[in-house]
Amino acid sequence: MALSSSCFLFSALLLGYCFLFVATQAQVPAQQTFKFINRGEFGQPTAEYNANYRVIQTKNINFFTYPFQLCFYSTIPGAYILAIRAGIPGDQTPMRWVWDANRNHPVGENSVLSFASNGNLVLAEANGRIVWQTNTANRGVTGIKLLPNGNLVLHNAKGRPIWQSFDYPTDTLLVGQSLRTNGINKLISRKSDTDGSDGPYSLVHQENEGLYLYVKDNYGQLIRYSGWGYAERAATVVFDGKAAENHNSTAHVLAFTAYRNQTTLPPPSDIFTLRTLNYNTTLSFVRIGSDGNLKAYTYQVGSNGRSSKWEEGFAYFSTYWASLCSLPTRCGSFGLCERGVCLACPTPKGLVSWNQSCAPPKLSPCQNGAAKKVNYYNVTGVQHFTDNVANGGEGMSFEECKSKCDADCKCLGFFMFEDFRCIIATVLGTLRKAEKTTAYIKY
Numbered sequence: 001m002a003l004s005s006s007c008f009l010f011s012a013l014l015l016g017y018c019f020l021f022v023a024t025q026a027q028v029p030a031q032q033t034f035k036f037i038n039r040g041e042f043g044q045p046t047a048e049y050n051a052n053y054r055v056i057q058t059k060n061i062n063f064f065t066y067p068f069q070l071c072f073y074s075t076i077p078g079a080y081i082l083a084i085r086a087g088i089p090g091d092q093t094p095m096r097w098v099w100d101a102n103r104n105h106p107v108g109e110n111s112v113l114s115f116a117s118n119g120n121l122v123l124a125e126a127n128g129r130i131v132w133q134t135n136t137a138n139r140g141v142t143g144i145k146l147l148p149n150g151n152l153v154l155h156n157a158k159g160r161p162i163w164q165s166f167d168y169p170t171d172t173l174l175v176g177q178s179l180r181t182n183g184i185n186k187l188i189s190r191k192s193d194t195d196g197s198d199g200p201y202s203l204v205h206q207e208n209e210g211l212y213l214y215v216k217d218n219y220g221q222l223i224r225y226s227g228w229g230y231a232e233r234a235a236t237v238v239f240d241g242k243a244a245e246n247h248n249s250t251a252h253v254l255a256f257t258a259y260r261n262q263t264t265l266p267p268p269s270d271i272f273t274l275r276t277l278n279y280n281t282t283l284s285f286v287r288i289g290s291d292g293n294l295k296a297y298t299y300q301v302g303s304n305g306r307s308s309k310w311e312e313g314f315a316y317f318s319t320y321w322a323s324l325c326s327l328p329t330r331c332g333s334f335g336l337c338e339r340g341v342c343l344a345c346p347t348p349k350g351l352v353s354w355n356q357s358c359a360p361p362k363l364s365p366c367q368n369g370a371a372k373k374v375n376y377y378n379v380t381g382v383q384h385f386t387d388n389v390a391n392g393g394e395g396m397s398f399e400e401c402k403s404k405c406d407a408d409c410k411c412l413g414f415f416m417f418e419d420f421r422c423i424i425a426t427v428l429g430t431l432r433k434a435e436k437t438t439a440y441i442k443y
């Protein structure tokens with residue numbers, strides 16, 4: 001008895017030692033390691049944002065899995081972003097950038113992407129300064145792969161991901177990619193086509209609330225302007241492109257599916273179908289754009305000699321979903337909007353014709369809410385862009401709403417719905433035609 005149990009202990013120890021040995025010794029085989037220097041010719045046009053790009057290919061890995069390709073791209077000469085491209089040269093539409101590694105910290109010419117035997121993927125400037133890395137040194141990584149769904153994966157000997165680009169979305173989700181409570185929970189827009197750094201718009205997953213669109217005001221506060229409410233708590237929300245259920249094979253959907261747990265096991269707690277389409281949506285992405293709109297696109301693979309293209313399948317602000325006039329900056333910093341058109345610029349003297357220079361009145365300095373004298377002019381029959389999702393403000397009288405705005409230096413105006421619901425606006429933007437609501441603009 002004593003003998004057999006110590007024998008057992010001994011072999012268990014040995015086994016443990018073996019595991020330890022394997023775990024610390026697992027490394028990337030020499031032929032998979034690389035150092036790619038960012039220099040040389042640019043690839044063929046045409047890529048999104050009019051970007052120049054260099055395809056990343058090493059002696060043993062080409063980082064191309066149709067239609068995805070790992071690249072460096074630049075919209076400003078000499079400022080490069082490590083990214084995943086979707087689409088191929090010769091497509092009818094520009095190739096899209098669906099994942100960025102370092103969009104807030106571009107690298108220069110001759111920067112180096114390296115994958116060492118310790119399993120860390122590192123992006124460094126020519127002088128060696130590290131700009132971005134996966135932090136996966138000595139964690140059992142044995143290889144790197146770009147999967148057919150566009151996920152860049154560093155995997156271990158068992159093929160399990162240790163790091164994956166799907167866990168680090170920027171402004172885009174590919175099919176199967178998710179926002180999570182215990183991970184990255186939001187998409188953030190780029191500033192513009194040329195400036196890829198963080199912009200003011202975001203799509204945020206909020207476990208106990210929903211999936212909402214936000215815009216940042218001048219004070220850094222996030223203002224909700226649209227979105228979906230969850231019926232129950234959700235820990236993760238996945239972007240889906242798949243055949244529609246209860247339909248025949250010609251119907252496909254784009255959808256957000258929310259799950260209570262991190263592991264996306266059925267049943268889902270919420271499904272928000274964005275659009276039902278008559279083409280295969282397996283290769284799709286959804287993105288929060290630099291204009292604040294949320295759009296989804298599907299790659300339609302060409303046939304009969306025709307080249308492939310990205311087709312817009314869904315736009316949140318559009319003719320078939322939410323009104324274009326509910327986009328915060330549809331009319332720039334200020335303007336009256338109806339059916340997607342900017343009709344007028346509201347001024348203290350009344351409505352004048354609109355152009356891009358239409359702006360809210362410039363206010364005199366205000367400290368601790370104590371502006372000397374506060375004046376308002378009204379614009380009847382308009383709604384603030386937050387109106388559909390605004391919380392609170394119910395049961396407030398005109399006087400209460402006004403004195404709240406009077407006392408708040410950040411308040412640029414307030415909106416009253418039928419004299420009992422008050423919205424305080426720290427950003428005005430687009431005013432949408434609506435009944436029973438009046439805007440009072442500070443000047």
Ligand SMILES: *[C@@H]1O[C@H](CO)[C@@H](O)[C@H](O)[C@H]1NC(C)=O
Nearest residue numbers: 246247248249250251277278
């Ligand atoms: C499939 O659905 C389409 C559109 O709803 C319809 O026109 C078509 O007849 C259906 N086909 C079959 C085989 O049910």
Ligand SMILES: *[C@@H]1O[C@H](CO)[C@@H](O)[C@H](O)[C@H]1NC(C)=O
Nearest residue numbers: 233235259260261262263265
């Ligand atoms: C998933 O969530 C439900 C309800 O919150 C919980 O009871 C269950 O244990 C969770 N399952 C896993 C695998 O986490």
Ligand SMILES: *[C@@H]1O[C@H](CO)[C@@H](O)[C@H](O)[C@H]1NC(C)=O
Nearest residue numbers: 242243249280281282283301
């Ligand atoms: C949709 O396309 C994907 C890959 O492009 C393919 O694997 C899948 O079978 C297609 N689905 C349908 C329903 O045709």
Ligand SMILES: *[C@@H]1O[C@H](CO)[C@@H](O)[C@H](O)[C@H]1NC(C)=O
Nearest residue numbers: 345352353354355356357358
């Ligand atoms: C824009 O509109 C304002 C007021 O209507 C006007 O004063 C200004 O000249 C216009 N600017 C341009 C560039 O048209």
Ligand SMILES: *[C@@H]1O[C@H](CO)[C@@H](O)[C@H](O)[C@H]1NC(C)=O
Nearest residue numbers: 377378379380437438439440
């Ligand atoms: C808006 O302003 C006009 C002119 O100042 C005034 O006659 C009208 O009563 C105001 N309307 C509201 C709803 O406050």
